[in-house]
Amino acid sequence: MTDRRLLLVNGPNLNLLGTREPQIYGTETLDNLVELVMYTADEFGYAVSAVQSNHEGVLIDAIHEAREDCAGIIINPGGLTHTSVVLRDALTGVGLPVAEVHLSDVHAREEFRHHSYVSDIAALTVVGEGTAGYVRAVRELVAHLEQA
Ligand code: DQA
Numbered sequence: 098m099t100d101r102r103l104l105l106v107n108g109p110n111l112n113l114l115g116t117r118e119p120q121i122y123g124t125e126t127l128d129n130l131v132e133l134v135m136y137t138a139d140e141f142g143y144a145v146s147a148v149q150s151n152h153e154g155v156l157i158d159a160i161h162e163a164r165e166d167c168a169g170i171i172i173n174p175g176g177l178t179h180t181s182v183v184l185r186d187a188l189t190g191v192g193l194p195v196a197e198v199h200l201s202d203v204h205a206r207e208e209f210r211h212h213s214y215v216s217d218i219a220a221l222t223v224v225g226e227g228t229a230g231y232v233r234a235v236r237e238l239v240a241h242l243e244q245a
Contacts, residue, residue: 101142103238104163104193105134105231106156107149108175108184114200122200125228133228134171137235143168153177153184160187169194169220169238171231178203178213185214194241196234197222 107127110117115126125133131147138145146167148159156177163170170193177184178199188195195218202225203210216222220241223230 100168100242102144102146102167103138103235104159104167104170105131105145105147106159106170106172106174107147108156108173108177109151109153110175111173112149112151123227130228130231134231134235137232138239141235141239143235143239153181157183157187160184160191163193164191167193168242169196171196171198171234171238172215173198173200173231174215178215179209181214185218188215189218194238194245195219196238196241198230198234199224200227200230201225 112127114122114130115124127149134147135145148156150156160170170188172195174181174184195215197213197215197219203213204224221234221237223234226233
């Protein structure tokens with residue numbers, strides 16, 4: 098068990114970052130984002146395993162596997178945020194601290210985006226800060242882990 102590794106999970110459609118509704122999600126690509134998270138985590142001595150999938154089961158399997166070698170999970174579940182009890186159950190099932198991130202301010206958008214199945218089980222939630230929100234999530238999750 099290495100406790101200085103984080104799992105970064107990006108859910109459905111986040112592979113399209115850079116070209117997907119850039120007025121909402123910005124112009125950074127997923128590769129840029131993963132690099133930024135790895136760079137930030139490295140400053141605190143943490144490694145990062147990254148997964149993005151459009152398939153819920155792949156995300157669930159990656160979350161289960163995180164039990165083996167990760168200390169915490171940073172997750173942007175995409176649209177699954179608002180629909181998936183299964184994803185929530187996976188997160189509570191492994192019991193690792195979770196940082197939930199959304200690029201956009203979900204609370205300022207359509208009403209169906211206001212509810213998250215993850216927020217109440219997350220150690221922290223960051224919304225509406227674009228890719229910088231992932232940097233904040235890394236910092237705050239690491240602080241949470243180190244004070245635990
Ligand atoms: C999102 C917000 C969700 O409502 C949406 O379905 C996404 C991206 C965000 O990062 O702002 O796919 O999680």
